Amino acid sequence: MMKARRGSALSAPTALLAASLLSGGLLTGCFLDTSGVEPKSGEFNFPTSIAIAPPRAPGEAPAFLYVVNSNFDLRYNGGTVMALDLEALEAGIAGCGGGPCQLHTPSRFLAAGHEVVTGSYAGGMAVSTDGTRLYAPFRSDGTLTFIDVDPVTGELSCQAGGAKGGHCDDFHRRGDETVASQRGESMPGDPSRVLLRPLPAPWDGDFLVVLDRSGKASLFFDGPASAANVAPKLIDVVDGLPANAVGLAYDAVEGITYVSSANTSPTARLARLGVALDDPTVPERSYLFRAGEPRLTGLDDGLDVRDLAFSGNSLYVLSRRPQAVVTIDLARAGLSSGDLPIDRVTGVDYGASRLALATIGGRQFLFVTCYDGRSLFVIDAQTGAVADVVRGFSGPFEVAVDEVRERAFVTDFRSSVVRVVDLAPLSNGTSDPLSIIATIGIPRAPSELN
């Protein structure tokens, strides 16, 4: 890029650049009155969210890997959600004969009807408890999109009549309708994360909390699970959370949701959200409420928290200041009233982004993506010791772990691929390092995008 002198009009080279960009946009067919370019089937385009389908039976290997493509560069008229066949993927990896595997065509693992077109800029993804529905909020339309999943075949449907594949219709985008009660609320338009939990008895179904960067959160109910043609319903919207809210996790012990912020504001705190469940026959009476802001003191400096995860009474905080996983023991009191009790601080690499918890070989591990450090840290959750650091990424963002097959799937946002890490050394007693054994998709550097 050529530099323009400060305070001057655009220099000739810069004007030429602007003109070429404009003409490039025209050449790509971006007329204001056209429907835009359809996403290419089976192509990753800035993948962000990733999740493993729940197993169909206890102990059974999961069948599908869900990937949300954000369409970050807006080259297409929408992002996509894919359901990749994990068995076929394993067969593909095995066919590489042991060396690093380049699986250039993700469509090999995508059967017909396993991909739908959605909005752009996804703010996370959640899978329903029974695996029959996916949820993803999108910033492009400011709604929560739900996609029905056939747990046997993996086919995705977000159109009327259950048609597989294609574009999600308006019925499958929720959040801008007024609820039956007189609250008159609508879902805020900059979603960053989504969390799903089953509703307790006598309720039937799930509830979702959609976090918004503006410091708001939305509560949806979806269910009963067995009813067809039931859409998630927006119940309540609460504000007053920290701005730039990006981390969301549920404390199953206390029944409270924790929220973190990427803000570097003066106060290092986490926010807590509670769900007040009223009469199941009148779901609109339920609501979200703020339940305090415990302090994250005793760190340098505890601001900019990107992700959270719970395991029993342990809260794992992924912080960028310091660049570390901070383990909090909620079973004991903090040093002062309102402080979170820190157990230990385990340093990670630059750009800590997402945190996942999984059990491999009977031990619980934390998987931490470090976007700027281009690495994946694997940390023993009980001891805080770094078990391994996996390198070879361009821009790792989110990670999902197949505990049965002992694989970690990482969205490599910067190169628009999904990397597969073999986790077997964590359980087989060898000192072999963890490594990337497969790359799905063709790595594309952002500079190549025209």
Place this chain on the structure above:
Amino acid sequence: MSDAGTCRAALLAALAVGSAACSQTAVVTTPQSFDRPGGTSLVCFDVTASPPVAVPLARCAPTEPGSSTLPAGLDLHALVLQSRRGEIAVVELRTNTILDTNKTIPGYTFIEAGALPVDLVSTRGLTAGAPITTYVANAGTEDVWVFAASAFRAPATTARAESQQEPLGAAPSAVALTPDERFLIVALPTLGVLRQFPILADGHLDHASARDIPLAADVPEPLAPEPETPLYHRECTTAALALPTSAPAREARSDGTAPYPVALLIDEEAHELLVGDAALPIVHRFGIDALAGLGAEAPPLAIGTPVHDLALTPRVPSTVDGTVADRRYLYALDDTGAVAVMDLSDSAAFPNGQPLSIEIPTARAQDRITFAAPATSLTMIASRDYDPASPNPFCVGENLTPESNGPARLHGVFLVASLTDGTVRFVDVYDRDAACRGSAGLCSETTTAASNDSVVYIRRHRPRIGVTVSTEVGVIGSPTLSVAAVPYAIGEDGQAASSSVPDLAPLTDCAPLGPSFVQAYPRTDAAALVCAVGDPWAATQERWVATYEGTIFSGAAGRFDGPSFIAGETDFCRAGVLGTVGAAGLVTGLPGVAQGDQLVLTGDLPPGTLHSHPDCASLVATDPATTARVVVAFEVVDADAAGVLTIGPTTLDGAYTRDFVATCFPELVTFDVRSRGSWVVRGAYSGLVRAQASALGSCRVPTPAPENVGLGFRAYSNTPFVSRALAFQITEDPAVPATRGMTLTLDLGGLPAGLGIDLTPGSLSGSIPVELFYSSVENKLYAVDAGRAALARISIDNVSTERFFQ
């Protein structure tokens, strides 16, 4: 977003990206050298040789006592593990240079070690002719790499001597050398063993003769902590501070059932190896034999909690003026970041160690040193001039200056701890200058030395005070009593500046009210109006607010259910709520029975209620007299730990029945529980001090409740309020009764800051200190900061950071 909208956004985004990129200036980055630094080791090099060779560490001794100048041609080097890249960085400490082993490669190139190195140790050259050897334990490759230390200064073009790579079969956590350097000990936590390797003449490990030493899993119960007598301390205060008392034995807590060794420490006096266990609440002990290495495991030290790090003192005197060094201590960093203290002075009498009580009963933990943040590592400083048998050169003669013996001058023995907040803190063990301090004020009769401090707090096993102190703990400014948000100062005679608010009554004497209680206000000879803990280590600097009929608990979701009000699974007893039944157990010193708390609705009416029940509007109306919302409050008859409040049949003012209110609020509603007829006392950091217990699920006070004490956070007018932090008495004139919302505010302060080093300034990504080590040769302290990726050198002669290597 529509498809057309997508296109518009794309064009705008493209233009924005283009213009932004064109206006950015190039950023020149300085390549950083360290990358997740960790364990360290010191090696002495003869730099006159080409290439420099490693020589016995003792040769890097100062040429003169008390000097830091090394003999010519000898330089001390620090080896610093770089765990992310699996390398060893070499830092030449005299020239402050990080050595790049290969300048043809951009950036710093260090010595390759195995994957995820976690610890290293170097021989000191005790055996004549034996090469100086460095052993690096790698958790990633699960092995130990053996280096001839001279190889660290060999040029890149020279073929480096092939290092031995000894497989371990499990990830190590720590390494140590026996005092005679005949054996290398490696801790293997996942196996629960120590592996001992004999060291061959060439420094290599004798693989064939290696043996595993299992660690025992027996966990003895720790003894009850006892205070030391005599206690090493020097305090110059207006009133004597309370001494530590005996404490109940700590219930041992494990984090697993199998041993998990993580820390190794050589006790040279006892010829033992001490092993910190991160799973079991003990420190293992092994005798060391010159021929066989580790012997059978001795009875462990019962710490009570898992241990992550260890530090051991040399022998020190038991009193400030003592000249016989007859005491020694073990400090064990536990898994909460606090430090246990074990008296090892007489190991025969206490084979499992004698835990020490080091704090007064109102402290957070009597048997632990606690800091403002959890500690991450420990080390010990024994400065060169600490010999107690020799006269202190800093307290006599021409060295008699205030600057020579201030709190930042560390002459003696001190424990050092790094904390998660990026600071390094110091704990007094033996301060050679203690007798010199305090001449400017309260100890002027006991010392002829000159110092700047008039108030002195020095006590063994307590964080060191880092400033010269001229005033003691007390109220900052004056207390105020507010009504309708208008504050009125309380004068030194206890009278408020307005007759419309209560006053403070004098307290007879502070000392009997609690351990280390001193007069906090006024700071004159007038009668005490506020007493507070004067112990700077036990006190907390915070604002205290007492609110008449203030809020005890705020709930977000409660509902009416017949005679009850149910709030999910809220433990009201733990929250401090008392109903009328439970409050009957309170001993207030006042006539009559104390009132139970009140339930106050704070939520809005449900949207549909006004349509169906328009008369409910009065419940949320505004009181024209106060312009505040009317208060809908019910007596709390009883409360329990399952979230159930039994409430009265009508509101407290009798205006509404419970059934009517329940009809108006059929849904979940937010609420407060407030006290009645009492002041709720809350500290900004301490919160509410609770003293209630639940019996059979219902909230009751302990019986018998001590008179006027143990009420927790409730203060009653015309009777002294005494908590473990402060005491006062609000005097209420019946003609001017207290009203809801009145607040008494006072700020307790004057706490002297602890001595510490802040590693955070200039750190862009946050400091994470992970290791400390003391260089006795240089009399310097080093801190490894993994977050900042740096090695900090700290002067202890006038505590300050000298330099960062990064």
